[in-house]
Amino acid sequence: MNTRLIISLAVSAVLIGWAFWFASLKPSAEDSGAAAPTAAIVDGKQFIDITAKGGYSPRVVAAKAGIPTVLRVSTDGTFDCSASVVIPKLSYQKILQPSGTEDIEISAEQAQGTLQGLCGMGMYNFQIKFQ
Ligand SMILES: [Cu+2]
Incomplete structure (x- = not known):
């Protein structure tokens, strides 16, 4: 009892x-x-760099809406769950190599509003704000 x-x-x-x-x-x-870093645009294509290690940095990125975008996720000795990236809006889900870079293509049509990415467990996140 x-x-x-x-x-x-x-x-x-x-x-x-x-x-x-x-x-x-x-x-x-x-x-x-508040102080979101801005994505770089090269020859009409937008590049966003995010580092995954114990979470994501930067956590929030401001980007231009409606242009083809490459989200480049870098890992560097990342053995935590932030190497497992989920982007629900893109139906993207992948476990990245512990060290390397992964290019995720975002079409002009998908580059709208706020795109949220999460770790596999949903404890870390990042946001790309297309405006
Ligand atoms: Cu996690």
């Missing part, structure tokens, strides 16, 4: 802790939009 109670208390403590942790992640994803 007692062990059951202890187990159920422990389980609810973990669940509550998890919910708080999740809730605390949301605002930090939004408020980093």
Whole structure:
């Protein structure tokens, strides 16, 4: 009887802790939009560089909407889950090499609004703001 109670208390403590942790992640994803680095445009094509290692940097990139874009994700000894990149809007999902670069093509039509990328677990994210 007692062990059951202890187990159920422990389980609810973990669940509550998890919910708080999740809730605390949301605002930090939004408020980093102030000083967003801007993507470089070379010969009508846009290049965005993001480094994946213990998260993504920069977290927010400002880009021009409606032009073909290459998202270049670099890894450098990345053995955490940020090497597992998911971009829901592009139906993109790939586990990158621990060190290297990966070019992800974004068509002019896809370069609209905010494009969000996540790690495989959804704990790290980055945003490309096409405007
Ligand atoms: Cu993760």
